[in-house]
Amino acid sequence: MLASDTQGLCDMDTATDRLTLSLPSQPCYLCVLQGFFGSLLAGLRFSSAEGMQVTLAVHEACANIIAHSYQGDTAQRIDLTVLITPEEVVVEIRDYGSKPDLTAIQPRALHEVRPGGLGTHFMRSIMDTVTYDVSPDTGTVLRMTKRRSEPCTSP
């Protein structure tokens, strides 16, 4: 996508804008997130670094869902909803698998240099808020927000 294609997104009336994306729970489809969030966040005038970081946080969240909520079952679905407001971007990630043990979701201590446990640390470091809603009958809604450095104003 050309840069000019997304340059005007920030000037839209973003108060209620809502985008959805549904992915099969297959690792090979996580690459879709790079294009989707990269273009969207550039259009919303997030910096390149912020765009890469938010994409990484969403990627980690979806990878955790495939690995833990679905335990590698590739026949399931991950539904993403992106809410765009002048102040922030909200990403809701819905799965229909086993619910996480919220007491066990902890970023690992960084002085322990070992594989594993970094994904949760990345999500919490990058995003302004990370919350888990386990109230649905099936599955979980992970909600992450990223505030804009400068609020976006409508024309």
Place this chain on the structure above:
Amino acid sequence: MHVAIESPHTGITVVRPQGMLDMNSVPAFRQTLEAEVHRAQRGLIVALSEVAFMDSSGVAVLIEGLKWSRGRTLPYLLTQLTPAVQMVIELARLERFFTIVASVEDGVAQITQAS
């Protein structure tokens, strides 16, 4: 994912992953990296200039590579980090855990001087 294997100097192996280094590609890359760590004689350099995206599973396999190398007292260097790779290593606060050099040539010089 394609992984190019180069040998710019006798006994030194350069492993060059290309594409995304994430949960989809890491199992295959892990096998290649482990085999090359055990095959290299003087040192191993992981060149990351063609990694467009890396997640926590990618950095985890780089950590594993270092630990396998330490088991053999084999020099293990990273080079040519893209912004995406640099970001993940900084978020994980691993800048000082890895030995990072500017280029493959610098890595070869460091390894040959040390051995």
